[in-house]
Each structure stands twice: as structure tokens, then as C-alpha cells.
Amino acid sequence: MPADRMLARARRLALLAAGATLVSACSWFTDFKDQPDVDPWESPADTIGARGNPQFSVAVTGRTAPGYMASYANGGKVLDDTLAALRNPVPADARSLDNGRKYYQINCEVCHGLAGGAAPTAAGAGAMGDGPVAGPKYGMYPPSLRTDRVRNFSDGYIWGIIRNGRGIMPSYDRIEEMDRWDVVNYIRALQQPNVTVPVTPAGKPGETGKTVPGYTRTGPTRPAPYLRPDGHSSYETVNGASPASATDTTTTTTQGATAPAPSAPTNPPESQP
Numbered sequence: 001m002p003a004d005r006m007l008a009r010a011r012r013l014a015l016l017a018a019g020a021t022l023v024s025a026c027s028w029f030t031d032f033k034d035q036p037d038v039d040p041w042e043s044p045a046d047t048i049g050a051r052g053n054p055q056f057s058v059a060v061t062g063r064t065a066p067g068y069m070a071s072y073a074n075g076g077k078v079l080d081d082t083l084a085a086l087r088n089p090v091p092a093d094a095r096s097l098d099n100g101r102k103y104y105q106i107n108c109e110v111c112h113g114l115a116g117g118a119a120p121t122a123a124g125a126g127a128m129g130d131g132p133v134a135g136p137k138y139g140m141y142p143p144s145l146r147t148d149r150v151r152n153f154s155d156g157y158i159w160g161i162i163r164n165g166r167g168i169m170p171s172y173d174r175i176e177e178m179d180r181w182d183v184v185n186y187i188r189a190l191q192q193p194n195v196t197v198p199v200t201p202a203g204k205p206g207e208t209g210k211t212v213p214g215y216t217r218t219g220p221t222r223p224a225p226y227l228r229p230d231g232h233s234s235y236e237t238v239n240g241a242s243p244a245s246a247t248d249t250t251t252t253t254t255q256g257a258t259a260p261a262p263s264a265p266t267n268p269p270e271s272q273p
């Protein structure tokens, strides 16, 4: 083979090799499995601290901070700071008060009393609960829940005391989170000057059926209550737009107009302890 032809051939080969390198270096040929992404544990920063929830993500069990971030310590700063600021997502409707009554009477009544303790008129410092174990016989002195002091606790603070206990009062974390809000609502009802909730026992000892709480409300088969970003819950009027009438053909413009305005929060305004 003449030398010039050999040279030309070598040049062609070199060009081809260069071209191949170029093609493989660039990702011209993308496919679905190969996309820009952040893989799990890709950055060491992933292991540092807890990531916040995405904005407007839905809390389904009534806690706005991940459980492991809120201490179970009996009383103390974490309880005050973290739990006291929680908003009560459960409106105090008949269902909630009825459920709260059952849990209250099973768990709290023994110390604080059926009606929550001494009435507001007598509620100075030292107003006491009047449950069967309260008093010198067992050395148990639970405060009344109808004092101005407890009235001024935020819903979240009471919710937190039930969760963690305080002082001699044990933790009642066994009451699930959503049910615990019902207990808070029931206590709020007991604090009213004219108590409208029943303060008689919901059932006799050993009685079952409707007088005891139902199945778990946080089980996987239960639809998650949708919490709107403004803190109202779906028990009110989420998706409450009235159905467009049959003759209505301009749904896009009229649907918004016929939707009822979101109802005002039914919870009492919260104040910090």
C-alpha cells in the first residue's frame, strides 16, 4: 500500500475514534431511566437534621412536628414550646364532644372528677378535682380543670399534658392523637358557665357497645382527615361547593359563586399559657 494511502486511512480511523469519544461523552441519547434527579442519601447533608414537611402537606394525626421531635419528658420546655402552639384541628361538634366524654370519663374522671372539678365560681387558687381518688385518702391532689388557669391554657398545651403527663399526673398517650383533641374539646365544654355537655357517666362499669370509644381513628383503613392550610378541617366545608344545577352549562364561571363561604373556626380562640 502506498504511503499516502496509508496515511489517509490512519487519519480516517483517528477521526472515527475521536467522533466516538465525543458521542459517548455527551448525553445526546437520553432515556427515561437516566434523568436529572437527587438520589436518596446522595449528599452527606441528608443525614443532618430532620427535613421539614413540604409546605401545605397534610398532617393526618394532629401533630405538626414529627413525633420524635417532641419530647415525652414529663412537663418541661419542649412541652411548653412545641405542643402548646399546636392548633386544635377538630371542631367541637356533637361527635367530638361525645367521644371526648367517653375518653375523659375512662381516663381522667377518677382524679379530676366527672364535671372537671370545683366550679368556676369557687375556682381560685387551689380549686380541686373531685374524682373518687382525689383527696387525702390516696394523697392525690389533682387541680380542677375549670379554673381560669386551665381555661387560659391553649388547646395544644392541654393536649400536650395528656400526652406527656405532668408532675404526679401520668402520661395518657394511650389516648390516640385525634381522640385527645376530643378530650380537649370536652374539657372546654366543661369550662363553660352553663355546661351543656352531659356530665353523667356514659355507661356502667363493664358495659360495652356505644358507651365505650370505637375502633382506632388512626388505623390505615380510616380516611385521613384533610386539614386545610389555614388550619380548618374537612369536617367543616372542604369540597363543600354545592353541586351545579342541572341546567347550569357555564360551570366554570358559576361554580365558584355558588360555593358557600368557608365557615368560621368553631374552636375558641387560643391563648398561650
Ligand code: HEC
Pocket: 104, 107, 108, 109, 110, 111, 112, 140, 141, 142, 143, 144, 145, 147, 149, 150, 158, 161, 162, 166, 167, 168, 169, 170, 172, 183
Ligand atoms: C392519677 C390522677 C390523675 C389522672 C387520672 C389525670 N390527672 Fe390530670 N392532673 C393530676 C395531677 C396530680 C395534676 C397536677 C400536676 C402538677 O402538679 O403539675 C394534674 C394536672 C392536670 C392539668 C393541669 C392543671 C393545672 O391547673 O395546671 C390538666 C389540664 C390535666 N391534669 C388534665 C387531665 C386530663 C385531660 C386527664 C385525662 C386524660 C387527666 N388529667 C388525668 C392528676 C391526674
